[in-house]
Amino acid sequence: MTDTPEPSLSRLPIQVRPRPGEPTDSYIRRLAHANHLKPSYLHGFLTGSSNWFGKPQLERLAALAGRPPELLERVLADSSPPRRRRNPRPSPKPPKKNDKQELYQRIRHDAEAEALSGRALEKRHKVTWRTVRAALDGRAPRIRKPVPRRPTALDPVCHLIDAMIEAGHSPRDIWARLMDEHETSISYGIIRLYVQDHRPQRER
Numbered sequence: 001m002t003d004t005p006e007p008s009l010s011r012l013p014i015q016v017r018p019r020p021g022e023p024t025d026s027y028i029r030r031l032a033h034a035n036h037l038k039p040s041y042l043h044g045f046l047t048g049s050s051n052w053f054g055k056p057q058l059e060r061l062a063a064l065a066g067r068p069p070e071l072l073e074r075v076l077a078d079s080s081p082p083r084r085r086r087n088p089r090p091s092p093k094p095p096k097k098n099d100k101q102e103l104y105q106r107i108r109h110d111a112e113a114e115a116l117s118g119r120a121l122e123k124r125h126k127v128t129w130r131t132v133r134a135a136l137d138g139r140a141p142r143i144r145k146p147v148p149r150r151p152t153a154l155d156p157v158c159h160l161i162d163a164m165i166e167a168g169h170s171p172r173d174i175w176a177r178l179m180d181e182h183e184t185s186i187s188y189g190i191i192r193l194y195v196q197d198h199r200p201q202r203e204r
Contacts, residue, residue: 009064010063011066012031012034015066016065019075021075028043028061029185038176039179040175040180046061058073058079103125103127104134104135107131110124118132153186153190154190160178161194161195171188
């Protein structure tokens with residue numbers, strides 16, 4: 001059985017010029033509005049599959065927009081995959097409070113039992129002189145301040161999503177309504193997890 005080739009796509013009647021540095025979803029929304037289409041429908045069509053929530057294919061977008069794929073790849077901010085950064089060494093995790101208390105105890109024990117100097121204690125435990133001085137002075141480890149929560153893409157539209165959940169909309173409906181009615185593109189997977197966590201208890 002051979003796969004039938006996909007028919008060539010015709011460009012849309014109204015063309016829209018992409019803006020330098022514009023996200024792909026923003027360009028798709030402007031192209032859809034100019035041609036009186038729902039952005040969610042055009043986004044789903046550009047994925048080339050039944051899964052509307054995938055990444056739009058650059059070649060299909062170029063065909064409908066009447067632009068060379070190379071131009072869109074150069075102009076749109078997120079059209080090309082990001083380069084991976086090599087990280088040969090994993091970043092060391094900061095010691096927990098309990099671990100640091102044990103470290104202070106070991107430093108004090110070595111200083112008393114073996115009469116080691118401050119420099120020798122630094123080398124043995126691989127710490128700075130400040131840590132050695134704090135341990136020998138009997139200070140308690142400093143408590144780290146909690147890291148503030150980073151803002152997410154959901155923060156500006158949480159109230160909209162909550163209202164849609166209360167109205168009984170599915171994650172797919174919420175994804176489409178955010179794109180079509182509120183000019184907001186958020187990953188379907190993120191929306192689905194949010195809906196699962198915030199559905200009323202009786203529906204779980």
